Amino acid sequence: MENYKILVVDDDHEIADAIEIYLKSEGYEIFKAYNGLEALEILNQQKIHCILMDVMMPKMDGIQAIMHIRETSNIPIIILSAKSEDMDKVLGLNIGADDYITKPFNPLEMIARVKSQLRRYMQLGATAETGTVIEVGGLSIDLEAKTVTLEGEPVKVTPIEYRILELFLTNLNRVFSIDEIYERVWNETSFQSENTVAVHIRRIREKIEIDPKNPRYIKVVWGIGYKIEKN
Numbered sequence: 001m002e003n004y005k006i007l008v009v010d011d012d013h014e015i016a017d018a019i020e021i022y023l024k025s026e027g028y029e030i031f032k033a034y035n036g037l038e039a040l041e042i043l044n045q046q047k048i049h050c051i052l053m054d055v056m057m058p059k060m061d062g063i064q065a066i067m068h069i070r071e072t073s074n075i076p077i078i079i080l081s082a083k084s085e086d087m088d089k090v091l092g093l094n095i096g097a098d099d100y101i102t103k104p105f106n107p108l109e110m111i112a113r114v115k116s117q118l119r120r121y122m123q124l125g126a127t128a129e130t131g132t133v134i135e136v137g138g139l140s141i142d143l144e145a146k147t148v149t150l151e152g153e154p155v156k157v158t159p160i161e162y163r164i165l166e167l168f169l170t171n172l173n174r175v176f177s178i179d180e181i182y183e184r185v186w187n188e189t190s191f192q193s194e195n196t197v198a199v200h201i202r203r204i205r206e207k208i209e210i211d212p213k214n215p216r217y218i219k220v221v222w223g224i225g226y227k228i229e230k231n
Contacts (some may be wrong), residue, residue: 010054038059070096076117
C-alpha cells in the first residue's frame with residue numbers, strides 16, 4: 001500500500017492523538033496540527049493526501065483554513081464537527097470541504113470515510129483506457145485527463161464535484177435521486193445524504209452556470225432528483 005500522509009487538525013490534543021492511533025493502525029503516516037496556521041505550515045512542507053479538519057480552533061479556525069487551502073489545492077478535506085456546529089459544517093461544505101464527520105464519531109466510520117476520499121482523490125490521477133470527451137452545450141468533461149471545461153476554459157473542481165459531473169454526463173437524461181448520487185459518488189450507503197449532496201450541487205452550479213438559480217446544465221426534477229440533459 002502506498003504510504004499516504006494524513007493531516008489531522010484539531011485543537012483538542014486527545015482527539016488528535018486518538019485519530020492518529022486509529023489511522024496509524026491502517027498504515028497511514030500522520031501529521032498533527034492544532035490550529036489552521038499550523039496546518040498551512042505543514043501543507044507547505046509535506047505532500048499530504050487527505051485532511052481531517054476541526055471547525056472551532058484558535059488563531060485560524062477550520063473554515064478560514066479550508067478557504068486558504070482551496071485557493072491552490074483540491075486535496076480531500078473531511079470536516080470534524082460537533083453537533084452544535086451544523087451551520088459551520090454547511091459553510092465548510094460550501095467553500096470546498098468534501099465530507100464531514102460529527103463528533104463523537106465511530107472510528108470505523110472515520111477510517112471508511114478517509115479511505116473513500118483517498119480512493120477518489122487518487123483515481124483522479126489515474127489514466128482511463130480511452131480518451132473520451134463528453135460535451136453538452138459549452139460544458140465538457142475529459143474522462144482520461146479527468147478535467148472539466150466550460151466554453152473552452154478550465155473549471156477548477158474538487159474530486160467530489162468531478163465525480164458528480166462524471167455521473168451526470170456519462171448518464172445523460174437519467175434522473176438520479178439524492179440517495180443514488182450519494183451512493184454512487186461517495187461509494188457508501190446514504191448517511192445524512194440530502195444536505196451533503198445539495199451543497200455540492202450548489203457549488204457545482206456556481207462554477208458552471210451563468211445564473212445558478214436558473215441552471216442550464218444541472219436540472220432538478222422536483223420530488224425525484226437531478227439530471228443533465230442531452231442537447
